[in-house]
Each structure stands twice: as structure tokens, then as C-alpha cells.
Amino acid sequence: MATEPASNVLSIHFRYARSAAEFSAIRNPGINLVIWRRNQDPALASVVDGFNAAEDCDVEAVLDAQEPDVWMFLDGCPAGAARDMLAADIDFLVRRFGVVMGRRAVRAHLETVATDACRLFHVDAAGLRMLVTYSGFGTQWAGNGDVRRDQLTAQGRAFDAANRAIVPRQSDIRTARPWWVLLQKGESYPGNAGNGIVHRSPPVEGTGARRLRLCLDEVS
Numbered sequence: 696m697a698t699e700p701a702s703n704v705l706s707i708h709f710r711y712a713r714s715a716a717e718f719s720a721i722r723n724p725g726i727n728l729v730i731w732r733r734n735q736d737p738a739l740a741s742v743v744d745g746f747n748a749a750e751d752c753d754v755e756a757v758l759d760a761q762e763p764d765v766w767m768f769l770d771g772c773p774a775g776a777a778r779d780m781l782a783a784d785i786d787f788l789v790r791r792f793g794v795v796m797g798r799r800a801v802r803a804h805l806e807t808v809a810t811d812a813c814r815l816f817h818v819d820a821a822g823l824r825m826l827v828t829y830s831g832f833g834t835q836w837a838g839n840g841d842v843r844r845d846q847l848t849a850q851g852r853a854f855d856a857a858n859r860a861i862v863p864r865q866s867d868i869r870t871a872r873p874w875w876v877l878l879q880k881g882e883s884y885p886g887n888a889g890n891g892i893v894h895r896s897p898p899v900e901g902t903g904a905r906r907l908r909l910c911l912d913e914v915s
């Protein structure tokens with residue numbers, strides 16, 4: 696019988712935040728995911744959907760969480776309403792992420808994703824990571840009680856077979872919606888070894904689907 700390998704793996708391991716002020720719940724032992732289910736005005740969201748459909752984006756920089764220079768960060772993106780919206784939101788989230796981490800340096804990566812590079816369910820080696828998919832399918836994750844951690848990594852199998860072994864029931868796969876914020880805790884967060892949140896990028900390659908995703912990381 697499969698058992699969870701570590702005592703810090705809790706079945707109630709994620710929280711829904713009602714606002715960014717509740718991101719701090721991620722610091723609690725055993726919590727490995729905080730989700731802020733934000734709603735975006737459909738008309739505004741469609742502006743970013745249009746940007747995502749038309750532009751390839753791949754910008755990465757280390758920002759000061761207390762004074763993020765998001766305009767320099769977004770210099771390569773075409774000027775317009777979508778860039779203004781993204782700038783405001785990235786500024787807000789970088790500051791919040793810095794507060795949660797207790798550090799000033801944040802690595803920010805805004806990119807268009809049209810491949811399946813991260814489609815295998817996995818845990819991050821990182822400490823904390825914040826993810827937002829502004830347009831397209833959001834990050835997928837599964838609850839601690841729904842995953843087989845002993846099956847993590849492909850182990851020589853095709854990715855589809857490995858994914859079915861890691862998350863045996865398709866109905867247990869949860870998908871974030873655009874604009875939702877996922878604050879994830881990985882394996883290297885102090886005290887969290889064996890309890891990284893199991894997640895993946897949704898498979899989109901060959902479908903024509905594109906995602907516009909922001910990833911914020913600690914700078915080691």
C-alpha cells in the first residue's frame with residue numbers, strides 16, 4: 696500500500712486567500728500552496744488575451760521588491776493597455792512576494808508558453824515560487840491525498856504514463872484560471888522536504904494554445 700513518505704505531508708495543505716494579505720499563510724508548516732482566486736474584468740482580460748495571441752514574450756530580470764522597475768523589465772513588450780495592466784500587476788505582486796519572502800531581490804520571468812516543457816507532474820526544488828497565468832490555461836496541481844509521491848519523475852516512462860501513475864485519477868487534476876495567483880512551496884523551503892506541491896504546466900503543444908505566464912522566484 697502506498698504511504699506518504701514524510702510526517703509533514705498533510706491532507707489539508709492548501710489555502711484559499713481572499714486577498715494578497717493572506718499570502719503569508721504559506722509560511723505555516725505543512726501548507727504548500729496558497730491560491731488567490733482573483734477575478735479579472737472580462738473586458739480587461741480580453742485586452743491581455745489579445746496581447747498573448749499577437750506577441751511572443753520572454754522577459755526575465757531580477758527586480759527590487761521594494762522598488763521594482765517593471766518598465767525596464769517590460770521594455771521589449773509593445774506599448775499599450777495590455778502592457779500597462781501587466782506592469783501594474785507585476786509591480787503589485789513583486790512587492791507582495793518580497794514581503795512574503797522577507798527579501799528584496801525577486802527574479803521575475805514573463806513568458807509566452809506554447810510548448811509542453813513542464814507537462815510532467817513534479818515538485819519544485821525551489822523554496823517559494825509565485826505563478827500567474829494571465830492568458831490561456833493555468834497551472835495544474837493535485838492535492839497531497841491524490842498523488843503518489845513514490846511515482847514522481849518519469850522513471851523511464853513516457854510522460855503520459857508517468858503522469859497517470861503520479862495522479863491516478865484525472866478528476867483529481869485541478870487547473871488554475873487566468874489571473875489566479877498560485878504561491879507554491881517547494882522542497883527546499885525549510886522544513887518542507889517531501890511536501891513540495893505537485894504541479895505541472897497544462898499540455899498545450901500542438902493545440903495552437905498559448906499561455907502568458909509570470910513566474911516569480913527567490914534569488915539565491
Ligand SMILES: [Fe+2]
Pocket residue numbers: 813817818819894
Ligand atoms: Fe514547477
